[in-house]
Amino acid sequence: MTQRCGFVAIVGRPNVGKSTLMNRILGQKVSITSRRPQTTRHQVMGIKTEDETQFIYVDTPGMHIQSRDRNKAINRFMNQAATQALRDIDCVVFLVDRTRWTEEDDVVLDKLTHVRAPVILAVNKVDWLKDKSTLLPWLESLQAKREFAAILPISAKHGTNVPELEAEVAQYLPEGVHYFPEDQITDRSQRFLAAELVREKVMRQLGDELPYQMTVEIEEFRDEGRIIHISALMLVERPGQKKILIGENGERIKKIGREARLEMERALGAKVMLNLWVKVKRGWSDDDRALKSLGYDLD
Incomplete structure (x- = not known):
């Protein structure tokens, strides 16, 4: 069988569940989580090898609007780290929160304007929706934002549609040798x-x-x-x-x-x-x- 290997950036505004999603995919904790925005400060790689395919996910800090109270060096670092993760990647998972679209989601969308890699929109926390009938029209409205490779409703916490998301990502990984041993799950010490x-x-x-x-x-x-x-x-x-x-x-x-x-x-x-x-x-x-x-x- 042909080996495949590629980099997948998980991006989104603060507190949408990027780290929870990566931990769910890997089956163990690599990125820390909390209910507070901007818990993740660094790029963290999560490596998953399944048979001949190696997924290299990059969890990123939440992209946020630079404001007076968010203009310290550490805030600039986090935005730069998230933006840098979009270089030389094979696929992007853009995570948003249920039926809410904010100004900070627009910030992320703008950063993706010049990204040539396919962008999959994952609508997270759908298990929290009280009225499920609002989901389908919302998903349809999101198609006007940009040309997404796919739009999937998921629950990172409970695993709903996460295997389907992984299958969607796998389509865009190029042929190539694996960069990491199959038992390695992160680049961090x-x-x-x-x-x-x-x-x-x-x-x-x-x-x-x-x-x-x-x-x-x-x-x-x-x-x-x-x-x-x-x-x-x-x-x-x-x-x-x-x-x-x-x-x-x-x-x-x-x-x-x-x-x-x-x-x-x-x-x-x-x-x-x-x-x-x-x-x-x-x-x-x-x-x-x-x-x-x-x-x-x-x-």
Whole structure:
């Protein structure tokens, strides 16, 4: 049989379910998720090999409108990372949310104007629709937005029509040798995953209280076989944020650490000893040099 291999960018505005979709396709967590917009900050590759076909999905940060409160260096980085993922790809999955079309969906649509690869429109969270009769006329109206290769209603969370979406994508993957071993599922390291899992637990617990001026840096990742020792530094921009993150009598940081450790053990298949620290680093989210040193690097 002929081998096929290609890159598939999953794009959309913030919080439409891009990471949930990629995790569903792969059958395990590679991208972190939360109900908060802009949880994903980096391009993350998810690799799925089925027989002679290798899909290389690229989960991207949500493309958003640059406004006064969204014009920091980190916001610019996320938009650039999402746009960069559209270069040299073989197919695009453009994810939107049910029967809602927003200004930020128009931002994504505009970015796709010059993309030559086929674009599949996936309408997510259709299981949430109370009135299912609104779906068909909505899908028909979307055809006027641009010439899509296909329009599919899906549920990334429950897997509805996801196999059909994968079959649609497979048609557009070119012939070619596989770039990755068949058992590899991501290009990201265990160290990166550990940092992301800590950040996910913070986002889920403190999404409303703690703004996005928080990141995680792994200072130690030591694998001793049965036990992995991990030390993670959580950076915030103000002393008040540090206080929120630690919580009364340290209860908040203990809970974050406990949840992150359990998920790391599931993902890494070993016992994890996790130490968390919090440090104030003023202005890191609007400092290009600081961002690069913290791993926010498009290279």
